[in-house]
Amino acid sequence: MIILSFFVMGLLLGVFRCFPRELQDCNISFYVLCLLMFLVGISIGNDSSMFQRFSRLNTRLIFLPLITIVGTWLGVIAVGLLLKDRSITDCLAVGSGFGYYSLSSILITQYKGVELGTIALLSNIMREVITLLFAPWMLKFFGRLAPISAGGATTMDTTFPVIVHNSGKDYAIVSVYHGFIVDFTVPFLVTFFCSL
């Protein structure tokens, strides 16, 4: 919510032109993005206990992140075929945010422009909200792994409580592992699809 309010604040400032144009032209957001990625890198490299925790993981669930990624791609490709004025690679770039809306929207804005960046922001926020709202329903019809897959990159933070509550605490480690791996793939996959 706080995150969204910053976006809305910027939006209003932009609409009413309360901002010096020069600041936009000097590409400040690109440098801030590089700083962000550097920080994200530090936090990943710094957390060595993560790898020890994963060693207790059920071996059959190691492929769950891959399942999530491929499933998302197939779903997004299907939608992409319906959206005639969007290329499939644009759709795949948006889908490869896996709910990690802050990073994916910022990356896509840099690579592909504001329009697709806005879609990425909204779409990935919606994915998180859908997961939060429908986790019990997913569990009921599609098994205990479904809420984890739906959560995408967010299963180690924002959707984690809901997943543990629904799928059970046996799935806590899987959820963190899944979120960590999918999270890590976002910058690579988004960059890849934007470069095609």
Next chain:
Amino acid sequence: MMFVVIFCMLGGAAIGYLFRRRKILFIHRFILIVVWLLLFLLGIEVGANEMIIRQFGNLGFEAFLLAAGGTLGSVLAAWLLWLVIRNKILSSEG
């Protein structure tokens, strides 16, 4: 330009790993603040773009379709995996 961003992350990961013995605790708060700043900048860029403001409803609808498609696809894929491994997992849980 795209790969500059990736290299920034890899460089950060290397530094984070070098200092893994001392936990850098403030990093998550710092990341959050930078994310706020970037979304604020994104907001300004979107707000100043009249074409996007006019199209906001359409963009929102496309975003919803992509979100729904992606989520449904991953849920169905997870269901398939669940059907395959369900019995083994439930028996190992006892």
